[in-house]
Amino acid sequence: MDSDRRRRPTLDTVAAAVGVSRATVSNAYNRPDQLSSSLRERILETARTLGYAGPDPVARSLATRSSAAVGFMLPQGLSGAFSDPALSIVLDGLAQTVDGHDHSLVLMPGDATGGPRPSIVSRAQADVMVAYSLPDSAPALDAVATRGLPLVVIDQPELPDTARVEVQDHAGCTAAATHLLDLGHRRFGILTFALRPDGVSGPVSHERRSDVPFRVSRDRLGGYLDTLEKAGVKPDNVPVWEARGSDRELGRLGARWLLTRTPRPSALLCTSDQLAFGALQAARDLTLTVPGDLSVVGFDDVPEAAYSDPPLTTVRQPLADKGRRAGELALKLLAGARPPRPTRLGVSLVERASTAPRK
Amino acid sequence: MDSDRRRRPTLDTVAAAVGVSRATVSNAYNRPDQLSSSLRERILETARTLGYAGPDPVARSLATRSSAAVGFMLPQGLSGAFSDPALSIVLDGLAQTVDGHDHSLVLMPGDATGGPRPSIVSRAQADVMVAYSLPDSAPALDAVATRGLPLVVIDQPELPDTARVEVQDHAGCTAAATHLLDLGHRRFGILTFALRPDGVSGPVSHERRSDVPFRVSRDRLGGYLDTLEKAGVKPDNVPVWEARGSDRELGRLGARWLLTRTPRPSALLCTSDQLAFGALQAARDLTLTVPGDLSVVGFDDVPEAAYSDPPLTTVRQPLADKGRRAGELALKLLAGARPPRPTRLGVSLVERASTAPRK
DNA sequence: TGGTGTTGCTGAAGCGCTTCAGTCATGCTG
DNA sequence: CAGCATGACTGAAGCGCTTCAGCAACACCA
Numbered sequence: 112m113d114s115d116r117r118r119r120p121t122l123d124t125v126a127a128a129v130g131v132s133r134a135t136v137s138n139a140y141n142r143p144d145q146l147s148s149s150l151r152e153r154i155l156e157t158a159r160t161l162g163y164a165g166p167d168p169v170a171r172s173l174a175t176r177s178s179a180a181v182g183f184m185l186p187q188g189l190s191g192a193f194s195d196p197a198l199s200i201v202l203d204g205l206a207q208t209v210d211g212h213d214h215s216l217v218l219m220p221g222d223a224t225g226g227p228r229p230s231i232v233s234r235a236q237a238d239v240m241v242a243y244s245l246p247d248s249a250p251a252l253d254a255v256a257t258r259g260l261p262l263v264v265i266d267q268p269e270l271p272d273t274a275r276v277e278v279q280d281h282a283g284c285t286a287a288a289t290h291l292l293d294l295g296h297r298r299f300g301i302l303t304f305a306l307r308p309d310g311v312s313g314p315v316s317h318e319r320r321s322d323v324p325f326r327v328s329r330d331r332l333g334g335y336l337d338t339l340e341k342a343g344v345k346p347d348n349v350p351v352w353e354a355r356g357s358d359r360e361l362g363r364l365g366a367r368w369l370l371t372r373t374p375r376p377s378a379l380l381c382t383s384d385q386l387a388f389g390a391l392q393a394a395r396d397l398t399l400t401v402p403g404d405l406s407v408v409g410f411d412d413v414p415e416a417a418y419s420d421p422p423l424t425t426v427r428q429p430l431a432d433k434g435r436r437a438g439e440l441a442l443k444l445l446a447g448a449r450p451p452r453p454t455r456l457g458v459s460l461v462e463r464a465s466t467a468p469r470k
Numbered sequence: 471m472d473s474d475r476r477r478r479p480t481l482d483t484v485a486a487a488v489g490v491s492r493a494t495v496s497n498a499y500n501r502p503d504q505l506s507s508s509l510r511e512r513i514l515e516t517a518r519t520l521g522y523a524g525p526d527p528v529a530r531s532l533a534t535r536s537s538a539a540v541g542f543m544l545p546q547g548l549s550g551a552f553s554d555p556a557l558s559i560v561l562d563g564l565a566q567t568v569d570g571h572d573h574s575l576v577l578m579p580g581d582a583t584g585g586p587r588p589s590i591v592s593r594a595q596a597d598v599m600v601a602y603s604l605p606d607s608a609p610a611l612d613a614v615a616t617r618g619l620p621l622v623v624i625d626q627p628e629l630p631d632t633a634r635v636e637v638q639d640h641a642g643c644t645a646a647a648t649h650l651l652d653l654g655h656r657r658f659g660i661l662t663f664a665l666r667p668d669g670v671s672g673p674v675s676h677e678r679r680s681d682v683p684f685r686v687s688r689d690r691l692g693g694y695l696d697t698l699e700k701a702g703v704k705p706d707n708v709p710v711w712e713a714r715g716s717d718r719e720l721g722r723l724g725a726r727w728l729l730t731r732t733p734r735p736s737a738l739l740c741t742s743d744q745l746a747f748g749a750l751q752a753a754r755d756l757t758l759t760v761p762g763d764l765s766v767v768g769f770d771d772v773p774e775a776a777y778s779d780p781p782l783t784t785v786r787q788p789l790a791d792k793g794r795r796a797g798e799l800a801l802k803l804l805a806g807a808r809p810p811r812p813t814r815l816g817v818s819l820v821e822r823a824s825t826a827p828r829k
Numbered sequence: 830t831g832g833t834g835t836t837g838c839t840g841a842a843g844c845g846c847t848t849c850a851g852t853c854a855t856g857c858t859g
Numbered sequence: 860c861a862g863c864a865t866g867a868c869t870g871a872a873g874c875g876c877t878t879c880a881g882c883a884a885c886a887c888c889a
Contacts, residue, residue, distance in 0.1 A: 119618055121874095121875055121876085122875065122876065123875080123876095131838075131839085132838070132839045132840075133839090133840095133875090133876080133877095134838075134839060134840080134841095134877080134878080134879095135837085135838060135839075137876070137877060137878085138837095138838085138877095141877075145836095145837075145838080146836095146837060146838070147836085147837065147838095150837085150838090162616065162618070164592055164613075164616045164617040164618070165592050165593075166875080166876060166877090167874090167875055167876070168592075168593050168594065168595045169528060169531045169532050169537055169595055169874090169875080169876090170532055170844090170874070170875035170876040170877090171875080171876055171877075172528045172595065172844095172876090173528050173529055173532050173844050173845070173846085173874085173875080173876070173877095174843080174844055174875080174876045174877040174878080175844085175876085175877065175878095176844065176845095178528055178595060179593070180576070180595065188562055188565065188566065189558055189561050189562035189565050190555075190558045190559050190561075190562035190790075191562075192558075193552045193555070193557075193558035193561075193562075194555060194558065196549075196552070196553060198552075199548055199549045199551075199552035199553065200549050202548050202549075202552075203547055203548035203549035203550075203552075203579075206547070206548050206577070206579050207547065210579060210590070213589065213590070213593070215576055215577070215578065215590065215593070215594055215595070216576065216577045216578075216579075217539070217574055217575065217576050217577070218565070218574070218575045218576070218577050219574065219575075220562075220565050220569060220575075230572065231569070231572070231574065233523055233524050233527075234524075234527050234538065234572065234574070235527065235574055236527045236528055236531065236537060236539065236574070236595050254523075257521065257523045258523040259478055259521070259523070359774065360773065360774055360777055363777065392777075392779070395779065414719065415718065415719060418719055418722070418751075420751070420754065431549075480844095480845055480846085481845065481846065481847095482845080482846095490868075490869085491868070491869045491870075492845090492846080492847095492869090492870095493847080493848080493849095493868075493869060493870080493871095494867085494868060494869075496846070496847060496848085497847095497868085500847075504866095504867075504868080505866095505867065505868070506866085506867065506868095509867085509868090525845080525846060525847090526844090526845055526846070528844090528845080528846090529844070529845035529846040529847090529874090530845080530846055530847075531846090531874095532844085532845080532846070532847095532874050532875070532876085533845080533846040533847040533848080533873080533874055534846085534847065534848095534874085535874065535875095
């Protein structure tokens with residue numbers, strides 16, 4: 112029996128206690144200019160003594176037809192997702208923007224399908240959704256569409272009637288690969304995070320390289336491979352390892368495999384800094400010196416890249432900005448704006464000490 | 471003009487179209503046994519063609535007086551919080567539990583006060599809150615109380631009428647310190663994460679060591695210091711560095727300071743694995759070998775601890791369990807249960823290669 | 830003096846849904 | 860055939876709030 116949890120006070124309770132109408136109490140909270148400040152004080156005071164904590168958020172949402180919340184859809188579970196600081200930074204940027212406008216953030220972690228379950232999406236109390244790097248045509252995206260909610264996608268292909276922010280992944284990878292080619296490297300290995308949401312780690316077969324549903328993986332892998340091919344390095348001669356997540360330890364595993372191929376690559380191209388850190392580790396394990404025996408490049412430029420051993424050459428993308436922009440877009444859509452043209456954020460190669468001319 | 475965003479269909483729209491009552495349509499979604507399956511099919515089909523995505527979550531919440539969401543309150547912003555994988559793991563455990571029961575997760579990041587703003591809390595659409603390591607008497611906690619929401623706290627002191635899960639921090643630290651004492655160490659340094667939510671990093675003065683509002687920091691620091699003192703090592707002779715967050719780089723910074731004291735500590739006690747990883751890095755920077763010149767212990771036993779260089783001796787706590795338990799408790803409270811007695815999770819010292827006898 | 834604002838408050842209509850007490854056939858039992 | 864379950868559906872109340880037209884009172888101005 113929860114007899115102790117007796118009915119909480121409502122607007123009416125307070126109104127009755129003060130002897131005014133319910134509308135006036137509502138105004139005391141939402142439109143202070145609509146009543147005398149003395150009355151307002153009295154109302155607030157009475158509310159306090161009654162233990163009334165302010166208008167019920169759900170009822171308010173129903174009446175205003177707005178829940179003041181943005182939903183954030185992830186391609187995977189939380190622990191996997193957050194092993195990459197890049198996501199934390201993006202999400203933090205988003206949270207700050209959203210939080211600053213008194214909106215809250217509803218997290219929708221994904222499962223093996225590469226996104227949250229549709230049932231979760233259709234029951235989520237949010238009035239705008241942000242999709243972060245979901246695979247093309249994830250079921251969650253349909254669920255958003257049938258609910259008719261505004262949507263902003265990050266790192267995903269254009270969708271009808273949707274705002275979008277993304278980064279020049281392909282160009283970034285081209286720059287990184289070119290940098291290594293310029294240094295004289297000819298033997299490469301590629302370390303990428305998931306190409307598909309199936310949780311598989313391992314060497315990437317030829318057919319698995321095509322029809323990659325994660326846009327970011329597709330573009331980064333493509334960016335590396337295309338650039339190498341143009342320079343005369345056959346893609347078939349470039350071993351590619353797919354890690355099912357973007358974390359250090361998975362990176363180390365993959366790099367170990369890549370570095371034990373014959374002939375051994377003199378340069379490793381990674382699709383994230385975390386993977387690159389793992390690669391540095393793997394090199395140490397194998398007593399290879401970086402950049403003496405091996406050059407390594409990452410992607411993201413997370414803060415730690417400047418402090419790793421050695422400091423990492425990597426492609427910088429404006430992570431916090433990405434989150435902030437997404438947040439702003441979400442708020443804009445909420446305000447009724449039409450999706451503007453995609454926000455494209457620039458990238459730049461940051462040369463540090465993990466790359467050097469081929470010996 | 472959002473003339474294109476014309477009124478979405480509601481239960482009534484569908485009911486009218488099918489020619490049944492609204493209650494029946496509602497039943498089609500919520501109580502399939504209350505109507506013939508043929509009619510149900512017809513209703514669902516009509517709904518589909520009308521573009522009706524199912525009962526509106528907000529309205530449903532109002533009617534059922536339950537929003538099927540759990541709020542998660544953090545002591546800091548997201549980027550800071552997630553730089554420690556420990557949080558990701560806890561949150562993942564919680565998310566899985568909660569998600570499995572079709573509840574969603576509302577994230578409430580904290581600010582400089584060491585918790586989310588009260589206004590955020592009182593407007594959050596959640597019907598149970600989980601507080602993660604907020605400082606004692608954070609304003610957010612009062613906000614939860616005045617809303618009368620059930621609360622489960624993780625790593626925080628007991629609060630009236632509140633469920634609680636926590637870990638034997640003090641005991642864990644005692645074990646770690648004892649281990650080092652047994653190895654013959656007498657010169658220690660301590661590396662702790664925030665003692666207060668004020669964002670300060672630096673050496674910890676004597677007075678700052680008392681009245682620490684973060685329970686975990688208080689217990690871990692206390693556990694280390696008490697144990698050392700009992701063994702005859704004066705707390706005043708133990709330099710303590712406070713990092714404002716639990717991340718590697720901040721750990722490196724602090725460890726560098728600790729390792730340049732005279733006399734140099736032969737052992738470093740850290741309050742988290744992330745800080746310990748930073749310490750390993752700092753040792754490398756100073757060309758000290760671990761565990762030859764320096765022993766290091768961490769706390770948490772995150773997966774990476776087994777793979778660091780050298781593998782880290784640390785206090786294991788069951789992180790995923792912690793999240794899962796918190797989730798279960800939240801769901802139980804939601805179901806009307808009274809807060810059970812606190813769930814106390816055990817810890818154990820995991821000896822790896824970062825500690826060795828004093829030279 | 831009459832017109833024109835202001836200020837401060839209220840009544841009532843929703844927001845879109847769930848739920849519960851019925852109602853009405855229909856089939857079954859003895 | 861009376862009596863009684865059973866199954867399928869409905870009407871209406873209510874969840875707690877916002878909002879807007881409207882009203883009374885009063886002040887101000889020419």
